[in-house]
Amino acid sequence: MSWVVIDGLSVAYGGTTVLDRVHLEIPRGSLTAVLGPSGCGKTTLLRAIAGLLPAAGGTIRVGEKLLSSPTVQRAPEKRGVGWVPQDASLFPHLTVGENIGFGLKRSPGRSGRIADLAAMVGLGELIDRAPSQLSGGQAQRVALARSLAPRPDLVLLDEPFAALDPQLRSTLRREVADLLRGQSNTSLLVTHDQEEALSLADYVAVMRDGRILQWGTPHEVYERPISRWVAAFVGDTVEMDGWWSGGRVQCALGLVEAEMADGSESVDGAPVCVMLRPEWLNVTAGGTDATVTAVSYAGHDALVGLELPTGFAVRARVAAPDLPRRGDQVTVGIRHRALAYPVVSASVPTPAATR
Structure with missing residues (x-):
C-alpha cells in the first residue's frame, strides 16, 4: 500500500x-x-x-x-x-x-x-x-x-x-x-x-x-529501462542499429534474441535500436570475431573495447582475472537478451548532453 x-x-x-x-x-x-x-x-x-x-x-x-x-x-x-x-x-x-x-x-x-x-x-x-x-x-x-x-x-x-x-x-x-x-x-x-x-x-x-x-x-x-535516455542515464550502454525479426534482431552481432523494451509490438523488418549492457556481452565465449582495442581497468573489472570485422565498435565488461590484452583476437557472445527500442525520426538527446 x-x-x-x-x-x-x-x-x-x-x-x-x-x-x-x-x-x-x-x-x-x-x-x-x-x-x-x-x-x-x-x-x-x-x-x-x-x-x-x-x-x-x-x-x-x-x-x-x-x-x-x-x-x-x-x-x-x-x-x-x-x-x-x-x-x-x-x-x-x-x-x-x-x-x-x-x-x-x-x-x-x-x-x-x-x-x-x-x-x-x-x-x-x-x-x-x-x-x-x-x-x-x-x-x-x-x-x-x-x-x-x-x-x-x-x-x-x-x-x-x-x-x-x-x-x-x-x-x-x-x-x-x-x-x-x-x-x-x-x-x-x-x-x-x-x-x-x-x-x-x-x-x-x-x-x-x-x-x-x-x-x-x-x-x-x-x-528494463523504458527508453534509450533512461538506459543511458542509469548505466553504460552498447547501442547499434538493427531490424526486428520475430523476437530477434539482426544487428552487428548477428541474429540476437531480443524483446521490445517498452512492451510494444513491432513488425518484421522494422528498424530498431538494439541496446545491451557491457556486462551482457561475453568475451571468448564463442560468437562474433573481434579485436581488443582498449582495456579500461577499474580494479575489480574493466571495460574492454572491441572492434568487429565490420569496423563496428562495442564495449564489454570483463572481470579482472579474465582480462584480455590490447590486440588480442577474441570472440564475443551475448549472455542476456537484448532490448529493442522503436526508431523515431527525431534524434534522441543523450544524458551527457543534459548534464
Whole structure:
C-alpha cells in the first residue's frame, strides 16, 4: 500500500514549469531514490513536499494527511516531514545534543530521546561537542538524527552525501540506509549518482525535465529501462542499429534474441535500436570475431573495447582475472537478451548532453 501519494504535482517559477504533473507513489517503510541530472527538478520536488514551495497544481498526501492541494497548503512545521540537506546546516551556537533536539517540544522524555538518537547515529560520546569540532560525516549524522527526532511520517534527503569524500560517502550512505530501514522510516532520497540510487534504494524514480520517466525496483529500472535516455542515464550502454525479426534482431552481432523494451509490438523488418549492457556481452565465449582495442581497468573489472570485422565498435565488461590484452583476437557472445527500442525520426538527446 502506498504511504506517500503525489498526483499531478506541478510547480512553476514565474512562467517556467519546473515540475510537470509529477506522479509518484512510495510504499510505507521504503527508501525511494529520485535519480536525475542536475536541473531536472529533484530538489524542487522535495521542497514542494516539505511545504517550502507552493504547488501550482496536483496533490501531495502522506498517510491520511493531505499536505497540498488546490485548496489546502499545510504549513511546513505541520506536515510531519523531516529534512536532511546536502550540507548538514547545523546551528553553530548549539551542541550536538541541542541540534538533535531542536525540533522537539520540552517534555520529560526529551533528553532521553536526544541521547537515544545520538547513540543510534554513533555520536553518543559527542553529545556536548560543538558542530565546529565535528567531521563532515559526523555533522551529517547529526543532521539525520535531528530529522528523525520528531518521528516524522516521511524523511527527505537532498543529496546528503554529495559533499563528502568518496570513501566516507560510500560508508556513510550505507549506514544511513540501514539505519532508516531499521527504524522503518519512509524516505525519499534525491541524487544524480546512479550507483548511489541503484545500490541503496528499494525503488528508483528516474526524472528528467520535471517529469518522472520510470519508477520501479533498481533491478527493473536497470534491466528494463523504458527508453534509450533512461538506459543511458542509469548505466553504460552498447547501442547499434538493427531490424526486428520475430523476437530477434539482426544487428552487428548477428541474429540476437531480443524483446521490445517498452512492451510494444513491432513488425518484421522494422528498424530498431538494439541496446545491451557491457556486462551482457561475453568475451571468448564463442560468437562474433573481434579485436581488443582498449582495456579500461577499474580494479575489480574493466571495460574492454572491441572492434568487429565490420569496423563496428562495442564495449564489454570483463572481470579482472579474465582480462584480455590490447590486440588480442577474441570472440564475443551475448549472455542476456537484448532490448529493442522503436526508431523515431527525431534524434534522441543523450544524458551527457543534459548534464
